[in-house]
Amino acid sequence: MEKNYQDILYDQILPRVRKPGQYAGGERNAVVKDHSSVDMTIALAFPDTYAVGMSHLGLKILYHMLNGREDIAAERVFAPWTDMEHELRVRGLPLCTLETFTPLSRFDVVGFSMQYELSFTNILNMLELGGIPRLTSKRSATDPVVLGGGSISTAIEPVAPFFDAVLVGDAEDVLFDIVYAIKDWRDGGRPGGRGGLHRSLAAIQGVYVPSLYDVSYHADGTVAAIDHITPAPASVAKTTVFDLENAPFPTRPVVPNVEVIHDRINVEIMRGCPNQCRFCQAVQHYRPLRMRSKEKVLELADAVFRGTGYEEISLTSLSTADYPGILDLLGAIVERFDARRVNVSLPSLRVGPELERLPGLTSSVRKAGLTMAPEVATDRLRGVIRKPIRNEDLLAGCRSAFEAGYRLIKFYFLIGAPTERDEDLQGIVDLCEQVSLMRRDIPGVSGGRAQINASISSHIPKPHTPFQWEAMNPPEELMAKQQYIRSLRRSKALKFKFHDVDVTYLEAVFSRGDRRLAAALLKARERGLRMDSWSECFDIRAWREVFSDVGLDPDWYALRPRRSDEVLPWDMIGLKIPVSHLAKENRRAHTAR
Secondary structure, eight states: OHHHHHHHIIIIIGGGSSSTHHHHOOOBTOOOOOGGGOSEEEEEEESSOHHHHTTOHHHHHHHHHHHTSTTEEEEEEEOOOHHHHHHHHHHTOOOBOTTTOOBGGGSSEEEEEOOOGGGHHHHHHHHHHTTOOSSGGGOOTTSOEEEEESTTTTSOGGGGGGOSEEEOBOOTTTHHHHHHHHHHHHHTTOTTHHHHHHHHHHTSTTEEOGGGEEEEEOTTSSEEEEEEOTTSOSSEEOBOOOOGGGSOOOSSOOBOSSOOTTOSEEEEOEESOSOOOTTOHHHHHHOSOEEOOHHHHHHHHHHHHHHHOOSEEEEESTTGGGSTTHHHHHHHHHHHHGGGTOEEEOSSBOOSGGGGGHHHHHTSSOOOOEEEEEEOSSHHHHHHHTOOOOHHHHHHHHHHHHHTTOOEEEEEEEEOOTTOOHHHHHHHHHHHHHHHHHHHTSTTOOSSSOEEEEEEEEOOOOTTSTTTTSOOOOHHHHHHHHHHHHHHOOOTTEEEEEOOHHHHHHHHHHHSOOGGGHHHHHHHHHTTOOOTTSTTTOOHHHHHHHHHHTTOOHHHHHTOOOOTTOBOTTTTEEOSOOHHHHHHHHHHHHHOO
8 A cells, every 4th residue: 555655646646746845755864664563653743734844843852752662653744735635635545654655544643743723624634634533432442543732732622522632741751651551452452442542541640531521511602610530630730841951852853855944953952931921821831941951952952963964053942042051052052063154043032131142142154133022012011911021131132133243133023912002002113113223323334224024913812821811802903903003114124024813813713712613623624624824725704604604603712801700611721820820910910010
């Protein structure tokens, strides 16, 4: 089957699709094992394109860990683009992995890494193309076990009916507990059928098994109760890897065949974030703060360089500039790699006093744009969202960047936060203008004012944050705010890129939703919807028709405020943060001045 599939793929399909290299396999450092020589086969599925999935560090860590065991074969599979999907469907071919071109239905486990709500339809499409029943309740005991995990695993009720189990938190310490629990169940004759497996998995810390939770609703649609079946806990506590220093890390990651979004060495220097911004769901998911030593970071960077030959190193975390001794670390990285013409970059710089010294260190080879995320531009609103930065530090850092040779500054801003006013929107434009003009007035720097690219997204009150009870701005209000900002722009040196309001709205529906939305996802697949995060495929009118067809009101999910005493759909997930603390932070936000 695999040989025949590969012949058809190479001879008939790849010449007809864009970027054929993403489906060809055979990349440097890919691990290919004979399935007959291993005890467990696992397909690591990323529900987006190859370019996105191959940039994801978490997928690389799982691939490294699993293939490090002789008795396990782990392979990769990504969501096919529309042209590739068409070629598979017209030929009646299944979705297969890249290493051995094996259909998903022939694996013991298919594990999805979930990073974004608008990939939910891709998950269903990949299961369908792979020959696996989408609903857990429709799978037999011999169908693959479908697992989920990733940064949005803390609130995934809309896709709960499609997963046998979901890992909440870090995978490193419990991954093999899950894999071998599945193996023991399979080798033991699958006692109790799929339900027996679910009970076994529920006993593992951090594993959420949706089938063991029964959700009831009030007449007004709100959740009445979430009941659990033993051995499932009332609250699933997320897992945490406390020893990041010695945690597994891939030093020979797969080098992609085609250009991907982050095609470089990525070394995770810190997990968690010292800041507790009230709008940020990732902070809650990845806490507490843990870090690798400077020596370990250098060791890993060296090893990955030798294993890949990349010409850029990115030091990654939620807030890399908050790493203790970041200046010393950058200096050591530059000293070690400068002669090799390897560029050093930070994904986004935190605004703080140390920002003034960072640009010179990160521009040792080439001077790309400097990126910062001030989120908002006024001190009052910073107090509301708890973003501890000062404009004087931001301006000092930008001045240092211009003196080091930078000509471009990239900012990330957020609109629609609670208590936002017109002056907060005006502040975004004023800050960009001030930074742009600053470059023109620096002695010894030629070339006029700086280019400022501002990416402006819209706030979604995310689960497990102090804002989870807030109402979201309606789409028409967000569009009016975008237009107001555009109207204030006075120079071509300022470029504002706004996130599509309709895309944000749909993301809010699914991030704040419950498992009844699974019906909408199934209906959306009937209509052929997928790749919703891509503008070429996104269709809000089709989605509104889908919600109407299944009798659900998307506004009710996305826009309405939640009562403080309301049972929330994600309340069975525990992040070790008392709800009382989130509520206190919410009250503090509304009293910030």
